[in-house]
Amino acid sequence: MLIINNYEEYKTHLGKELGVSNWHKIDQQQINKFAEATLDYQWIHVDEEKAKNEGPFKATIAHGYLTLSLIPYLWKQIADVRNIKMEINYGIESFKFGQAVVVDSEVQLKAKLISIADLRGTTKVVIEAVLVIKDQPKPAYTGEVVFLYHFI
Template structure:
């Protein structure tokens, strides 16, 4: 179940609280290959399953760290829905740390808490603590702070 917000005031009530957790999403070799094609990053640890099985410390291919980060919009939309919105802008990512690789066929989900919120002359700036959890693992794939700008209608 996602949270719905329509204004700064509605967002503000969640400051310091967990916003929610997305559904799990499985990372496939097809996704990894398409990301490699799109970004021109075809390093063998991502795209060559047979070689990775033999030579990689992980025993299989792993997702690009930036592929896992690029899943944020899809997973974030499962946690929070903004209505009465002109637009939302990704403003930045702070303190991002990749703690553990995501192996092919792992299932991941996003966990989010509202770290801070500010009203900047009508633009709502939020900082969201996020962790990309890997099913069955203690350590997250990554953690960091998303900075997002929400422009609500008056």
């Protein structure tokens, strides 16, 4: 795991891959809980029988937003940003979904530091986020995540 203590340390990683998370399996229980939390019960996600018989993937798939919501969890496995008063999920930009995540697939986040700026004491970083699906040639998505850090 990468440990970052301040702006200067963060900046040394500009343009470099920061690391990869552990593999995370997305099972039907997680998909169902996400559907419940978001009120998105589209059959392709929650109706296992219909998805198996009528769906293009022959199984249910994870919600695209479920896979996006994993970013903070998976990011914490890549980098430990220390000496901060606050971390803010500031934005997501240019995300493209490349492939559906079929139930029981394992995913892994790859992160690269695209830009870093000191905005009068607030550090703004843009991280390229790629969600890889185990044993699949195309990622689930690629895009940029923006974090703000207030270092002590």
